[in-house]
Amino acid sequence: MECILVGTGGMMPMPYRMLASLAVRLNGKVYLFDAGEGAQINWKKARIGVRGLRLIAVTHLHADHCLGIPGMLMLKAQMEAPEPITIIGPPGIREFVIQCRKTLEFQINYPIDFIEWPGDKTGIAFSDEHLRILWEPVKHTRFCLGYRLEEFDRPGRFDSQKALALGLPMGPLWGKLQSGRSVAAPDGRMISPEHVLGPTRRGRHIAYVVDTRPVPSIISLCKEADMAFLEGMFLVEHSEHADEKGHLTATEAAGIAKKANPARLVLVHISPRYEKSDLARLEEEAAAIFKSVQAGRDLDVFEVRFPE
Template structure:
């Protein structure tokens, strides 16, 4: 599991930062990539990255402002040209369907894959055997959501050696024991599979938030996450601007990370006023409160590890 940042700027592209888009690579876990937002030029950023459009499984939109959205039509159509054939689901706030279907219809776009659109509200927006994704509304000028991606715990390994020592050979019953079922063995003995499983492997949790002022729903969504990706449009000296325009400062994001007990904080969505040396000042501001803070750069990646 790895985060890869395709765009880390706010509002408009600069010479160093494209507008917002971050990929969550799950190639080892499920052979796919999940994308969060797709600002203008996202498909061009992909050409300079290891992220392949054909591997996209889900696109999660945090909100419908242009710097998070305008790259969607081009990305969807290019995916067909680049061999993408598997279904792709776009999750986003109400209005997502109208935007996507209108732009594709007006431009006469043709897709060689099934496109699914799911307009979300608060609560669980996706769940399968491996992951659950929850959304919560944040505080911005339009509806903006944060996403909490939880990898479910992996059951421990089956102690096949112990079963062999007790006279049992591998077979279909071992698969049931692996699932923790209670099984009657060929000799009539009843065995609880949980008694033969090692310790489970704790799943990882990643939170990716859209644009927001500090608000109560952030804390509940971020609690205990291994990694929190949060906007830091301003340094704290511009706190009044942040509040006026419904954004967050580096100090506020770091304070949230500390209170929520996250493992690592990654700051993104930086105002164009922060270039070169001023970015280091922004990072120092965050680390004064939450030491394990990072500022994302375009084409920078962060491996999500399991905490002890």
């Protein structure tokens, strides 16, 4: 699993920092979290390839998180026979995309499914054969969702010694057991997967939460994740802006990480008031509370390994 920071800024794109957007690549598919104005520029720089774009998850209907969607959709429409795409997000995201298409008269040669927040408290927003995506409301100046992507667990390790001891020769029977099916041994005994497989291995989990004040739902979204991409928009000296505009300081993000204990914290949605040279200060403030932290830079790529 690869996490690519398409952008790490907030409010407005800057020449040196595009708007917060995270692409997660897994098994040839790409799951994109937010697409602000100009998202396709860094998307192209990162050479992600639009054919695999499977889903866009939108946190909220502020321009810096959704104005890039029409461009991404048009980009995908330039392919021949593209696969369908799913857009998930707050109520209104469907209307936003449909109105853009109508007004701008752009054609799309693939189906778009929409899944809008139904008003429940928590739950699974989307799932496919590899993973599921969970969402929970956070607390911003307008309705905003935080996300957690969970790769499905994998079967435990296959114990070949055990299999041989049970009289199963190496071959297709091993494959069947590995895929979770029971088999008959040559002597007629039925062998089920739990006889030869170790404990289930957890898939990789990542969290993406931006544009919020600190609330408990962020802790559950980030709980024990392998990577948490959290807003760290301001230094402590500008915390009154965080409070007033519904954002997190880097210190608050670190405080959440301390409670949720992700393996790694990456700060994103950085205020345009900070230059590249200020990122070290954001990191320093956060690291005083949660050690495993860094400020994200545009086009950073993180390889997420299995927890074991």
